[in-house]
Amino acid sequence: MARKNARELLDEAEALLRKGRLDLAASRYRETIAALGKHPSADKVRARLGLVLLRLGRFDEAAGELERVCRSDPSAENRYRLAQAHAFAGRQEEACSLLAGVLEDDPNHQPAIARTAALYQYIGRGDEAMALIDDAIQRGLTGREIAHAFASFAIKHDRAADAIDLLTPHAEDQTLAPDVRGEMLFSLGRLLDAAGEFDRAWSAYEQGNALTRRPFDADRHDAVIDALIERYTPETLRALAEDGEEGKRAILIVGMPRSGTTLIEQIIAAHPAVESGGELAALNAAISGIPGRKTGEIHPPLNRVRGASLRRARRTYLDALDAVSTTADRVTDKMPNNFVHLGLVPAILPGAAVVHCRRDVRDTALSCYFRNFVTGNAFTGDLVSIARYIKAYLRLMRHWRAALPKACPDMPFVEVEYEVVSADPEPNSKKVVEGVRLPWDSACLAFGRDGKMAPTLEPDQAG
Incomplete structure (x- = not known):
């Protein structure tokens, strides 16, 4: 088969972007850049790649690509996009500096005014934000x-x-x-x-x-959940569990999207020994790296979860924690849908703690319906799909609740009600913190005041 030229690759990338297939679009843009080599148009394609990476939430990668673009073309638009990447990656000072430069060159640059x-x-400079908008x-x-x-x-x-x-x-x-x-x-x-x-x-x-709205196959999702329940019996979980505490740094906070995972992470991450990791894609990446997974399955065969493959998976996840902090004793990971991966946690992350956030499913359903998820969570586009997803989630969590403590009694498994913590923070925060085997610290009642956590920034629709 003849190798595709840059024009063909770029056309494919643009078509994938229009269809919302962002991961594949990013790959095609990279292939286009490689095919272009040192051609002057490569940076224009790189800028497009940066926008797609922003939409995917891969902010550090986006910043790297956009920094290269800005070195050759420091236009206001390119610097603005780089500022976005820095802002979403938590580098507010760099973002503010870039935005100030954009507005100095063009005081009417509306995206830069809005982002600033x-x-x-x-x-926490709300009055200045309002003054900027009013002006x-x-x-x-x-x-x-x-x-x-x-x-x-x-x-x-x-x-x-x-x-x-x-x-x-x-x-x-x-x-x-x-x-x-x-x-x-x-x-x-x-x-x-x-x-x-x-x-x-x-x-x-x-x-x-x-x-x-994006496609969601509720029947296929039900089949995946049923297969997990059938596979991970207490006996299987017990056999998979690894000795030791190599995964002890990890605190996995799971549940439905919009179920209170952010609140619980804020409480735990306010502890002096903890750093907030946010929503890490690391566990899914670690599991995806284990060979042998069949089409339609989310986990590899259990006989592959051992030896070198298991060690690589563990290293993948622990490296992600190190990227957050090499000094904190513990790191939170609040990727909600990690609940589907709990069966492999005793093998990949022995010693890890799990916190399951629960919320009234009616509130959860409406909160999902009222939220525009740019990537992932395709089930949120209609109420029937949301109901199907919640029922499957509840079914799987009932299974983990029964099987994991029985199979892995030393694995911290804490369940917390969002409404209960909100209504009476101190005793319930203490229950969560001590449940993940941390000594209680009153700093956990002052979450959000030390700069470690703040309200979530959401990226623009890039395009």
């Missing part, structure tokens, strides 16, 4: 980026009505790309909900989900 305002709000509006800068940034924090400033007026024309603009307009509608829904306009809010959420 969002960063100010994020780091932009007074100067007639009312584009969708400004409107969307305003919407993200207007409720905190009792300005929901103003934000609704500014955002509504953009949410109704049918010339916008579906994913971009969808994000406007989700933001509008939150504002209308806060303003008590519930019928309009529901309509906005319905339209947003219709525009951003």
